[in-house]
Amino acid sequence: MKLIQSRTTILIAVIAALMLATAAPGSQGKGGKGDPAAVGIDAIGLINGKPILAEISGGGFQGDDIEVTLDGSPLVHFVDSAEMIIAEIPEKTEAGDHEITVKTGDDNKQSASATITLGGEMIVSCISWFVSGPNDEHVHTEVHVEDENGNPVIDATVTWQARLGTDEPYQENTSVTYDNDGHAAGENCANEVSGSGVTGWFCCIGAGKWDAELPPGKRACSPGTYNAEILNVLPPPFTNMVWNPKNRANELEASYELIDTKFP
Numbered sequence: 610m611k612l613i614q615s616r617t618t619i620l621i622a623v624i625a626a627l628m629l630a631t632a633a634p635g636s637q638g639k640g641g642k643g644d645p646a647a648v649g650i651d652a653i654g655l656i657n658g659k660p661i662l663a664e665i666s667g668g669g670f671q672g673d674d675i676e677v678t679l680d681g682s683p684l685v686h687f688v689d690s691a692e693m694i695i696a697e698i699p700e701k702t703e704a705g706d707h708e709i710t711v712k713t714g715d716d717n718k719q720s721a722s723a724t725i726t727l728g729g730e731m732i733v734s735c736i737s738w739f740v741s742g743p744n745d746e747h748v749h750t751e752v753h754v755e756d757e758n759g760n761p762v763i764d765a766t767v768t769w770q771a772r773l774g775t776d777e778p779y780q781e782n783t784s785v786t787y788d789n790d791g792h793a794a795g796e797n798c799a800n801e802v803s804g805s806g807v808t809g810w811f812c813c814i815g816a817g818k819w820d821a822e823l824p825p826g827k828r829a830c831s832p833g834t835y836n837a838e839i840l841n842v843l844p845p846p847f848t849n850m851v852w853n854p855k856n857r858a859n860e861l862e863a864s865y866e867l868i869d870t871k872f873p
Contacts, residue, residue, distance in 0.1 A: 704728025761806025
């Protein structure tokens with residue numbers, strides 16, 4: 610307990626940074642009130658460092674003797690509120706799956722567990738372009754993400770910007786990667802990509818029928834060279850995977866030439 614208290618000040622200082630951690634809803638729920646309160650883990654965001662910091666959000670984190678363990682071993686932690694705990698993952702923890710448990714008492718509902726996965730690298734394997742419309746007048750882009758072994762990465766968050774020629778970026782897209790092979794299925798990628806782990810697809814324009822275009826829905830993308838550049842890739846929830854933009858396998862930029870389609 611003294612070790613936990615001595616490191617509380619350090620942990621408080623990083624809470625603001627931890628709020629930027631990637632986190633998504635888990636299956637445990639947020640717990641609840643009552644006597645005793647039900648404990649639930651909603652998400653765990655992992656921040657790489659020495660040590661790795663785990664931002665555990667949920668509910669029911671109440672009581673004088675809250676225990677946080679990793680595979681049964683106690684973790685140094687700080688209880689920020691009944692909905693947030695910050696814990697330290699030991700530096701020498703091996704890569705792979707591990708179980709984090711929060712326990713506030715001996716009642717069945719006073720304990721909750723969730724699995725985290727440590728290690729792994731995210732690689733942008735392809736920025737895929739494709740066209741649609743009766744005259745191929747709409748150009749779209751989507752992004753494929755894999756790990757260092759060529760396996761798809763699901764639920765990563767990718768941000769990329771698009772520009773036409775040398776103009777300023779006209780659009781910044783953000784999307785998670787889904788468990789499907791995308792609209793274009795990687796057919797125009799230079800190298801073969803996995804059959805999953807692809808973002809949603811984004812057009813160069815919005816839907817014409819919603820922006821007072823006449824006739825509605827009849828606006829085409831302007832001809833020219835479209836460019837896409839990856840800005841960031843964030844790991845899936847409950848993982849601390851890293852994106853290495855210096856990896857030579859990464860495709861950080863791609864372009865597509867759209868000819869004048871003579872759209873009516």
